[in-house]
Amino acid sequence: MTKFDPDDLKKLFDVPPETRLAIFRAEALTSMTACRGYADLIKMNLEGKSLPNLPEGQGPTKWIDQLILILDRLEQLFDALHAPYPDPDVFTMLDEIQAIARTGLNFTSGQYDRERYERLLQLSVHHYSKFIKPLDDTMKLRFAEEAGYITPKVGADAAIFNEKGEILLMERADGSGWCLPCGWVEANERPIDAAIREVREETGLEVEVTQFVGVFTRKASAKNGPHTMVAVVHLCKIVGGELQLSHEGSDLRYWPLDEVEHWHPNHDKYAHAAHKMWQSETLLPAISD
Structure with missing residues (x-):
């Protein structure tokens, strides 16, 4: 799954509004399903659980990169179409992702992985801001202040x-x-x-x-x-x-x-x-x- 090319986004506005929203809905639901899949794998790795046999090139770093890419894609769709998320459980997904990011930041020492978890936290906070009023920096600070394994x-x-x-x-x-x-x-x-x-x-x-x-x-x-x-x-x-x-x-x-x-x-x-x-x-x- 890749980011939208600007020309692809422009093409969305060449179709009727109801078709445009149907495309957005399908893309968003597919993206959120993929997000949950990658989030589950990253969480298993952070918990030290055994992972399934992986194809070459797959692993935690790749999953984080894919999760970041999908969230970027969702953000592009949302900003371009100004449409609501079609899945009422989007907050549950974002809650899981920001918890993974904060847990990763607490237990990861590698510079590049830390940068990836920082980006995950940044994206989850930005998506939260689509729904609630506090400034991004304020919410990010609240999340970052909680260290360790993140629980409810x-x-x-x-x-x-x-x-x-x-x-x-x-x-x-x-x-x-x-x-x-x-x-x-x-x-x-x-x-x-x-x-x-x-x-x-x-x-x-x-x-x-x-x-x-x-x-x-x-x-x-x-x-x-x-x-x-x-x-x-x-x-x-x-x-x-x-x-x-x-x-x-x-x-x-x-x-x-x-x-x-x-x-x-x-x-x-x-x-x-x-x-x-x-x-x-x-x-x-x-x-x-």
Whole structure:
């Protein structure tokens, strides 16, 4: 797969718009499939896994070069046609590629391979910028600051119900919807402690965790943001404090589950799963150590 010749790009504008978009869609989907294939091979190599028998001239360096070439081609198509990506999972692909680039930069010492991983990171950030507003340099700095083997972000959530089975939710100040008290697990912190801390910070309440609800994955997407995250959800009971809104929210109150119109991404799943646990007579202890 090669870059488009400028004349080839010009030819795209000699066809009707619907044909032009159909060509773009086919090219983009093919390119993204190839990206995922090369990304899987590069990731296997970084993890030290055994690789399939390779034809002569194939290997990690070649795969990185091909991945860079494909992303360049996608960028050309996108910029020329000003068309949206046809695959809703493009964020998942970009999340995998930027994670590979950052992991490679951490474990690779060779100058040329480092330059290739830098280029991969640069391209993934640039593609992100097609969807979200932060400047390229700002986002690249955020990614580069995270060293080591790149894993999803981990969050802790707390489900709190009143006697009527209504759940305590906060309307986020950023306008992204109603959510359970939640936040990132900090360094050297257990998820169960993070859930208790977040409840205190966001609602003014003191709680105890009574039950483990589940572990939920929210993959990267245009709606969810550029990172895959894993949420550890806990069922909690109030043991003290007074309900008080923090600066992170614009409202704080109990809701019947079926009356919430605008959920923060995935939090409807957390809430319904927690409600089933709240109704259950069989409790699953929340063990966090």
